[in-house]
Amino acid sequence: MSSSYSLCFALLLLIPFAFCLNQEGHYLQQLKLGFDDPDGFFSDWDDTVADYTPCHWTGVTCSEPGSGFVIAVDLSNANVAGPFPSVLCRLTGLKFISLYNNSVNGTLPDDLSACRSLVRLNLAQNLLTGKLPESLSHLSELKYLDLTGNNFSGDIPASFGLFQNLEAISLVDNLISGEIPAELGNITTLKQLNLSYNPFSPGEIPPELGNLTNLEVLWLTDCNLIGPIPDSLGRLGKLVDLDLAINKLTGPVPSSITELSSVVQIELYNNSLNGELPAAGWSKMTALRLIDISMNFLTGTVPEELCSLQLESLHLYENQLGGKFPEIISNSSNLYELRLFGNRFSGSLPKDLGKNSPLVWVDVSNNLFSGELPASLCENGALEELLMIHNSFSGSIPASFSKCRSLKRVRLGYNKISGEVPLGFWGLPQVSLLELVENSFTGVIGKTIVGAGNLSTLNIANNNFSGELPDEIGFLDGLIEFSGSHNRFSGSLPASIINLDQLTKLDLHNNGFSGEIPTRIDLLTKLNELNLANNKFSGNIPDKIGELSVLNYLDLSGNQFSGKVPVGLQNLRLNQLNLSSNSLTGDIPPVYAKKVYINSFLGNPGLCGDIEGLCDGKNVTKSVGYVWLLRSIFVLTGSIFIVGAGWFYFQYKRFKSSKESVDKSKWTLMSFHKLSFSEYEILDALDEDNVIGSGASGKVYKVVLSNGDAVAVKKLWAGSKKGESEDLENGFGSGSVLDNGFEAEVETLGRIRHKNIVRLWCCCSTKTCKLLVYEYMPNGSLGDLLHSTKSGLLDWPVRYKIAVDAAEGLAYLHHDCVPAIVHRDVKSNNILLDGDYGARVADFGVAKVVDANEKNGNSMSVIAGSCGYIAPEYAYTLRVNEKSDIYSFGVVILELVTGKRPVGPEYGEKDLVKWVCTTLDQKGLDAVFDPKLDACFKEEICKVLNVGLLCTSPLPINRPSMRRVVKMLQEIGSVNPTKFASKDGKLTPYYLDDASDHGSGA
Incomplete structure (x- = not known):
């Protein structure tokens, strides 16, 4: 009796229902031992088997039930980690290996070539590194090789040209360098060649690839390719997908490309191709459906033969193409996408464009098109985006557009379109962007606009619209921007406008509006820009305007406003303020009573303040007297305060010797809001007990003020650098270079106001230490x-x-x-x-x-x-x-x-x-x-x-x-x-x- 028979007999005595595992099972158990298996993928890979084989284990397939010969090992998505298991190559009948999407690491061993029967090898989406083994080509039966999404580096071995049966190779998204080897052209069995997204050295497309007459997919996106597209690619008669995008290819699109009679998709965008498109031969490409040659330097006209194909998507944008666009494109029954923007096309668009096509996206912006808009663009009811800005279109908006309920984005600006906008067009339910700016439209905004429930941006500036704004505008609760300047609108603003609580921009300057601004304008809580200049508004400027916390652009100039300048405007941090040319009276609020703001108040005869050149002589004398009196009181009060504060600090310091030493006399304070505290209250609280975060750049303190409020103080030390340490707690960052970072933060936060930007109260600084005082955020980062x-x-x-x-x-x-x-x-x-x-x-x-x-x-x-x-x-x-x-x-x-x-x-x-x-x-x-x-x-x-x-x-x-x-x-x-x-x-x-x-x- 042999030793193996004795072992089996012994095991049968111990485990009545277990059988001996064959040799292939033992090899697979060695594989299991070489991997980390946090999810328990190998939980059923044990030696308790019913037929001596591992054929019932998860991921294992045998040729025939009970034969014991393993032909496939599939560990896809198993979340295992470890080096490639060379022991697999001891399975002599193994044809399929997949370790797809795991954490297989290390290098690929040369002895992988021992897997002589291997037909498919999928190691995509792992962590493999090093060079591609030259010996891979020894796998004479291999048909499919996928190494996508690893970190392989070095050159593609020239020996890869020796593969005898390879049909598909994918090396996408690795770190492969060198040039694409010409030897790949020797793999005449190849159907798919995918090398995209690798940092190859600048090199040309090997003409030898034209020998791959069985090739169906050629994917060389972002491979650092230079030079021309070789004519030899025209020999790829079975090619279905050609993708050479995002490279630096030059020269013309070769006429040989029209020999690709089986091609369905061509991607040549984002290169440096020039010259004209082939004039003839396109009619042979009966299978072509999608072509993208955008973002190049192509010139000339678009061939009629190309547009006569049954195209689905045509991208020619951002070239230098010109002339009249072929009418025959209207016959395409499949066309859903046409993007021609950024060229020099002229003449009219095909008048039947869209009549036979399920158009969804049309963008012909930034061209020289003229004539009327094709009424058939939305004939099939699928059009979602119509972008036609910066052309010379004329005529009116076709009435048929009123029925285009699928439209979501409309940009007809910067043309010569005239007439009234069809009533139904105002109320299209899906439109989020409606831009008619810089045309010659007339008439009124239709009350039907109430139906535009998805409208967020309405720009109709620089036209000849007239009449009053309809109350229905106030029901567009998603409206974010409304620009209607340079028109002939009249009447009062509708009372309903205060319902637009999402509105960030309201620009109606240069119209004929009259009446008063609604008093509850403060309900427009997100308003950032308000421009009502050069109208006929009257009455007082509402005090509530000062409660628009995120407002930073306010222009009410050139109206008939009277009364005083609201004191509440001091609460705003405005980048632009213009109240000139009105009838305002009284004093200018102190914050704006500075010479830098003089242009903001000119042309208000009754308005006065401490700004040289704004007031007449009598008022100046009177104002100067008041100013000197106020200044004297301020100086006296300030002196008493300073003396008292100094004494208090001296006494206080005696009992706070354990605190950090700070020379307060050298601190400079710069505030950006009205403060309810002084710098001394901040400095006195810089205790270690108050630290809530620290790093190499400094510390962050929580300071509870005497009024019960809290602020956060970021203290930056000299020499601190952004990124030197982990982030400080509460999300106040890891600091900045003392000067650059401090100045960037102060300059940025000091001049902006928004409810979702952290508020910077003030900053304190000396030559060696700088403090930033923020609002305190109790829930941290x-x-x-x-x-x-x-x-x-x-x-x-x-x-x-x-x-x-x-x-x-x-x-x-x-x-x-x-x-x-x-x-x-x-x-x-x-x-x-x-x-x-x-x-x-x-x-x-x-x-x-x-x-x-x-x-x-x-x-x-x-x-x-x-x-x-x-x-x-x-x-x-x-x-x-x-x-x-x-x-x-x-x-x-x-x-x-x-x-x-x-x-x-x-x-x-x-x-x-x-x-x-x-x-x-x-x-x-x-x-x-x-x-x-x-x-x-x-x-x-x-x-x-x-x-x-x-x-x-x-x-x-x-x-x-x-x-x-x-x-x-x-x-x-x-x-x-x-x-x-x-x-x-x-x-x-x-x-x-x-x-x-x-x-x-x-």
């Missing part, structure tokens, strides 16, 4: 609370409110500050929470003003921001603009939805954004949601998650503006929940921001 044991306090309604509040604060910085401000360090630790969990954006130590003249933003010498929040393009371009903030805010949204930190060991070398995308794709929505959230909010959470995914798009151009983000979030909370998860649990887009906004100014 979002990051601290969300990622602590107290996160249960943040149920979904609270998290949703925080997201909206923070978005509104950032939107104010990006869109309402002049010039705009980029925060550059948006993160959950810099979002503070008040007692009601209202959110405020904080820590502006690295904020920057955006230069409006620099299209792509300002270049920074160092990266600002925090790990896990930095936009991918910022890390390698150092170009800062608002899109960087939007990405960071998207990460915050993902934190709110998942409850997870932006970076952590659980992601390996990934981060939260990549983890969410991968998990959604493989496990569905439920695997992403924070388990602490109530499932009854699932649909709303889904929609917010989708907003976060839009914000974290890898391409900045695809991220929505912050104003759009606010609108999307508000819509989620205001409409009935709508499912947008498909049956398989995969996420499908709910909000898709206009991808062409970057080009057409939308």
Whole structure:
């Protein structure tokens, strides 16, 4: 009796129903021992088997039941970690290996070539590093090789050209360098070649790829390709998908491309292609449905043959194409998307455009089009976006547009369109943006506008509209901006206008309005800009205007206002104030009685104040007397106060010897609000007992004032640098470079006002120490609370409110500050929470003003921001603009939805954004949601998650503006929940921001 038989016999005596495991089972148990298995994927991989084989184990497949020969090992999404298990290659019949989406690490061993029978190898979405083994080509039976989403580096081995049966290879999203080897053209069996998103060295497309006559998919997006598109690609007769986008390809689109008779999709956008499109040959491409050649330098006209195809999507935007656009495009029965903006097209649009096509998106902005708008654009009732700004269209808006109830965004501005707007067009129910600016429209705003329940932006400035504003405007409770300047409106403002509690901008200057401003204008709590200049308004300026806490632009000049300037205006921090050319009387409020404001009050004969040149002689003499008297009283009172305070401090200091030593005589105070405390009260409270946060940059103190209120004091020491330490508690940041960070924070917070921006009361400074005094936020930072044991306090309604509040604060910085401000360090630790969990954006130590003249933003010498929040393009371009903030805010949204930190060991070398995308794709929505959230909010959470995914798009151009983000979030909370998860649990887009906004100014 052999030893193995003895062992089996012994085991049978101990375990009556167990059998001996065969050798292949033992190999698989070695694999199990080499992996960490936190989720218990291998729980049934034991030696208690009924047929001597591992064929019933999870992830294991055998050729035939009971044969014992393992042919497939599938550990996809098992959440296992460890090096690649070379022991698999001892399974002589193994044809399929998948370790997809795990944490397989280390390098890929050369002995993988021992898997001689392998047909499919899927190691995508792991943590593999090092060079691609040259020996992989020894796998003579291999047909499918997927190494997507790892960290492989070095060159693609030339030996890969020796594969004998390979049909698909994907190396997408690695760190592969060198040039694409010409030897790949030797794999004549290849059907799919996917090499996108790798940092290849600048190199041309190897002409040898034209030898791959069986190729169906050629995906070389963002591969640093240069030079021309080789004519040889025209030999790929079976090609279905050609994607060469986001490279630096030059030269013309070769005429040989029209030989691709099987191609369905062509992506050549964002290159440097020039010259004219091939004039003929397009008729052979009968399968072509989607073509994108946008963002190049193409010239000439668009071939009729191209437009005669049954296209579904045509993108030619941002080129130098011109001439008349082919009429034959109207015959397309499949066309749903036409984007031509940013070219030089002229003449009329095809008159039957849309008649036979289910058009959804049309953008022809920034061209030289003229003639009338095609009445058939919405013939099929699917049109959602109509963007036609900056052309020379004329005539009137077709009456048929009144029936286009699918429309969501309409931009007809900067044309020569005239006539009255059809009544039904005012009231389209889905329209959120209606822009008719800079045309020659006449007539009145129809009362039918009450039906536009989704309208958020109405811009009809610079036209010839007349009559009174209808009361129905006050029922548009989602209206955010209303611009109607330079028209012929008359009458009073409708009383209902005070119902627009979401309104941030009201600009009606240069009209003929009369009457008084509604007294309860304070109900417009979000109003940031009010411009009623050059009308006929009269009466008093309402005192309630001083209660508009976020107002920073006020222009009431050129009217007939009388009475006094409201003292309450002193409560506002205005970037623009103009009350000139009215009939105001009395004294100017002290805050504005300075020479710098003289132009704000000129042309008011009865108005006076301590501003040289504003008053006549009599009033000047009288005012000077009063001023000297007041100054004398002030000096005397101040002297008594200083002496008394000095004595009190001397006595107080004797009993506070344990406190930090501070020379108060050297402190300079700069206040930004009316203060109920002095700097001495702050300085006296800088005790160690009051520290609530600390770091290498300094400390944060909670100071309880004598009146019972609390403030937070951030103390910065000389030499502190942003990012040297962990964030201070309560989210007040880790400090800044003493001078630059302090000045940035003071300059930013000192001049802006918004309910969702943390309030900076004042600052105190000496040469070596600087203090920033903020409003105190009792619930600390979002990051601290969300990622602590107290996160249960943040149920979904609270998290949703925080997201909206923070978005509104950032939107104010990006869109309402002049010039705009980029925060550059948006993160959950810099979002503070008040007692009601209202959110405020904080820590502006690295904020920057955006230069409006620099299209792509300002270049920074160092990266600002925090790990896990930095936009991918910022890390390698150092170009800062608002899109960087939007990405960071998207990460915050993902934190709110998942409850997870932006970076952590659980992601390996990934981060939260990549983890969410991968998990959604493989496990569905439920695997992403924070388990602490109530499932009854699932649909709303889904929609917010989708907003976060839009914000974290890898391409900045695809991220929505912050104003759009606010609108999307508000819509989620205001409409009935709508499912947008498909049956398989995969996420499908709910909000898709206009991808062409970057080009057409939308």
